Amino acid sequence: MNEIEFYLAKSSKVDRVAPGDEISLSVDLVMAHDVTAPMAIREFYKIGIPSVFDHRKVLLVIDHCYPAPTVDARTNHRTMQEFGRRYGITVLSNGEGVCHQVLSEMGKLERGSILVGADSHTCTAGGYGAIGIPVGSTELAAVLATGKIDFEVPHTVGVCLKGNLPLNCSGKDVALSLLKEFGVRGLTDKAVLIFGEGVRGLTIGQRMTICNMTIETGAAIGYVSESLDMDDVDQIVTIDLNRLSPLVACPSSPGNVRPVSEVAGVPISQVVIGSCTNGRLEDIKEAARVLDGRKVAPYVNLVVVPASRRVVADAEREGLLAVLREAGAVITNPGCGPCFGAHQGLAADGDVVISTTNRNFPGRMGSRKAEIYLASPATAAASAVAGRLVEAELR
Amino acid sequence: MGFSTVIRGRVWVFADDVDTDQILPGHSMSKPPEELGKYAMSGSAIPDFPTKVKCGDIIVAGFNFGMGSSREQAPVALKQCGVALVIAKSFARIFRRNAINIGLPVMVADTTGLQNGDEIEVNLRTGSIRRLSDDWCVTGIPVSAVALETLEAGGLIEKVKRQVCGNEGRGLCSAGKDHKDH
Incomplete structure (x- = not known):
């Protein structure tokens, strides 16, 4: 067994597992956010049991649409808060940050632990050696009820x-x-x-x-x-x-990856630095190193979305946010920001965006006729200054 | 509910790598669940899909249908606007599980050759697909027994209800009765 299989076997309380085995994992932590939790809560109520499997092992985070940009979004927040009160579950509902980053800051990610999250980027926890299994709302509801998840051991x-x-x-x-x-x-x-x-x-x-x-x-x-x-x-x-060498995923697929040097020169209109992919302190620092003493190009908008409140506090203390502001960035509250196209920096027809987020599907950030390039904070920041896609020169 | 393993319907063809933002764009995810059908495939190459689709229609697609987000709103929207089945050369993992969990059948098959508007009959148990106009046939991978069981139960929640309430927690079930129908 390899290391992943070792932990899968441990969690399912068997001696050995092999690819293709159907096992049942005991879940250490369950997580959902304001886009996936409301539907999971509705499904959980349908099961009709008086409590979740263990309220201490559940965390709900309001990060996708906060502060609420629509009445519907606010309704979802309230659904989560009510569920939290009812079952004694922690709901982070004051803009603490993106669930994946907040989990890391709370020290919840232990090597070999099983995290089930109703978000596809639950795999972020793998950075700590935690096994993050992404699910949809209904499967999350089932896990809330049972504390178990059926899983086929992957190759x-x-x-x-x-x-x-x-x-x-x-x-x-x-x-x-x-x-x-x-x-x-x-x-x-x-x-x-x-x-x-x-x-x-x-x-x-x-x-x-x-x-x-x-x-x-x-x-x-x-x-x-x-x-x-x-x-x-x-x-x-x-x-x-x-x-x-610095790479970029070109429109409109994360798999359309080329060296920045090959596509350098593309004029851009908006830059997004942040998200669960690249909104940590070191990412803000990377951007600030490039932006220090420089200005964002005319007709380019730079939106910075820190991944958490702690990131904001640390970046403020280190003077990084001042550097970004001086350069012409707007800094939003921590959260998912425009990454998934709901608010805080959407793209219109003709926009060309460089973003440090994780997806550049057509329409991901708004218009299907906007083009999105995915790159590192350094590449994004250097491009914001140049007004076109360029490699950062870091010494 | 009358789930049938033989499905007959009109075809909509989509390409490879149809992502969840195409199936249900991010801005519509917070909408009340009963309105999601109005946004189905609105980020795709057929943005007016919800006004054109008819109840019982079938989506056939290329590789990796449903890649990207874990948003269950995507298969819910498809089911709500009337899509009875999605056939693709392959599916992204989370979408595939979500679809079965909410009671939307998905089947793997190479349907190259089918065109928009074709009427087909699909047998989920055998994997056979037949075009009604000319008896053109292809066989895909039959839907697994576990998935059929979930679909026939009406989705994962119904199955869990039977597990939790049937075996261990009969007494517990009445406590949550007030939520049973919503």
Whole structure:
């Protein structure tokens, strides 16, 4: 068994598991947010039991639409708050930040623990070695009732990281390199196990960023190991970090990845830095290093969406937010922001957006006739200054 | 509810990699659940799909249908606007599970050759697909027994209800009775 299989076996209380086995996992933590929780709550009520399996193991986070941009969104907040009061469940409802980041800050992500989240980017927890299983609302309701989830043990693909990142590259470029390798369906239903000496040089934040985008390859699990080598995986793909260059996912698929140098020069109109992919302190710092003493180009809008309140506080203390404001950025409250096209910086027909988020599907940020490029905070910030897509020059 | 494993309907063809933002755009996710059908496929190449689709229609698509978000609103919207079945060369993991869980059948098959408006008959148990006009046939992967069981129960919640209330918690069930129908 590889490391992921070891923890799956442990959680399902069997000695061994193999790919294809149907197992039932005991869930350590259940999480949902304001887009998925209301539907899950409705389904949970239909089951008709007086309590959730363990109220201490449930966390609800209002992060997608906060403060409420519509009355419907506010209704969803209230549904969650009422459910929380009724069952003694913690509901973070004051703009604490994106669920995936907040979970990390709360110290809830232990290696080998099973997290079920009603959000596709639940895989972000793999940066800590937690096994994040993304589900929809109905399956979440079932888990709320039973504390268990049926799971088919996936085949595992190993990704061996070697070397160290160049200065102008970060976790996002590693994530994009995986998408370059596998495309948007190359790892459907597989587990991705990232290991090797290259992991040692990556911060927890970078590991989270890499795991965050494993769902974009179709993967069932994204997981970072601290082991130097790995047995019992179907195949191993090696990525030499020393040889990475800044990458960008071009419109309109996260799998349409090319070196920034190949597509440099595209004029842009809006830049978004933030989200569960790249809204952590180190991402804000990366952007601030590029923006320090410079100004956003005329007719370009820069929207910064910190991933959590703690990120805001830390960035404020370190003077980073002042640097961003001086450069011409608008800084929103922590949350999901415009990433999924509901509010706070939508794109219109003809807009060309560079975003540090995770998806650039047609219409993802508003209009289907807007184009979205996905890149690192450094690339996004440098492009905001240049008014066109460029590589950052970091020393 | 009368779930049938033989489904006959008119075809809508979609390409590879239809993502969840195309199936149900982000801005419409917060809408009340009973209104979601009005936004089905509104981010796709056929944005006026909800006004054109008829109850019982079938979507046939390429690889990786439903990639992206975990939003269950996507299959709910399809079901609500009348889509009876989605057939694709492959599905994204979360969408596939969500669809079955809410009672929308999905089946894997290569339906290259079918065109918009074709009438087909599909047998979920055998995986057979037949075009009514000329008896063109193809066989896909039969829907699994576990998935059929969920579909026949009317979705995952009905199945869980039987589990929780049938075996361990008969006494517990009455406590939540007031929520049973909503």
